[in-house]
Amino acid sequence: MTKTVLVTFASQTEATAEVAEFIGKTLEEQGMIVTVKAVDQVTDLNRYQALVIGSGVKMDKTYREAQEFLKRSRQSLLQKQFAAFITCGSLSKDTAENRDKAQKYANQLAEAASARPLSQGLFAGRMDMSRAKGLIGLLMRKSASKAEDWRDWDSIRGWAVDLAQQLN
Numbered sequence: 231m232t233k234t235v236l237v238t239f240a241s242q243t244e245a246t247a248e249v250a251e252f253i254g255k256t257l258e259e260q261g262m263i264v265t266v267k268a269v270d271q272v273t274d275l276n277r278y279q280a281l282v283i284g285s286g287v288k289m290d291k292t293y294r295e296a297q298e299f300l301k302r303s304r305q306s307l308l309q310k311q312f313a314a315f316i317t318c319g320s321l322s323k324d325t326a327e328n329r330d331k332a333q334k335y336a337n338q339l340a341e342a343a344s345a346r347p348l349s350q351g352l353f354a355g356r357m358d359m360s361r362a363k364g365l366i367g368l369l370m371r372k373s374a375s376k377a378e379d380w381r382d383w384d385s386i387r388g389w390a391v392d393l394a395q396q397l398n
């Protein structure tokens with residue numbers, strides 16, 4: 231039977247949002263029925279058989295809206311397949327120490343969900359301070375700082391294809 235999957239995300243500067251869209255497209259190519267939505271737009275989890283959630287990271291924490299969404303969804307997650315991914319700056323350099331950090335970020339989502347993920351995607355993100363909200367963004371938009379995009383689309387695609395097999 232065709233799987234219905236919700237790919238949801240918490241994103242402050244759109245880096246994770248774009249990764250979520252890309253994962254959604256890849257899962258669709260693998261034959262799933264996919265909806266991609268920000269966590270604050272999700273109203274009903276019942277119609278999905280699987281949930282994939284992504285978050286960016288700020289000051290060593292995945293975003294609060296992702297954590298709160300997972301905490302309030304714990305009960306419905308008991309009935310679903312679950313996977314999580316993060317995008318972060320630390321993985322701009324792929325060292326053992328940074329992978330360890332990224333794993334801890336992803337674990338924050340699993341802990342909030344109180345569920346064991348089928349798979350955890352640890353991805354380098356994009357640092358674009360000029361898109362940041364609040365004072366940091368305002369200051370950075372005035373400066374000439376350039377965005378750095380470390381997202382490795384092949385590796386993200388590989389993760390999503392692998393996940394599709396596990397969901398099946």
Ligand SMILES: Cc1cc2nc3c(=O)[nH]c(=O)nc-3n(C[C@H](O)[C@H](O)[C@H](O)COP(=O)(O)O)c2cc1C
Pocket residue numbers: 240241242243244245246247285286287288289290291317318319320321354355356357358359362366
């Ligand atoms: C203010 C700020 C703080 C950040 N703190 C961290 C951090 O503690 N660890 C990390 O690995 N990446 C950190 N990052 C990098 C972001 O997690 C990364 O750029 C991510 O892809 C952003 O995702 P988003 O655009 O979906 O919010 C930080 C970025 C900003 C702008």
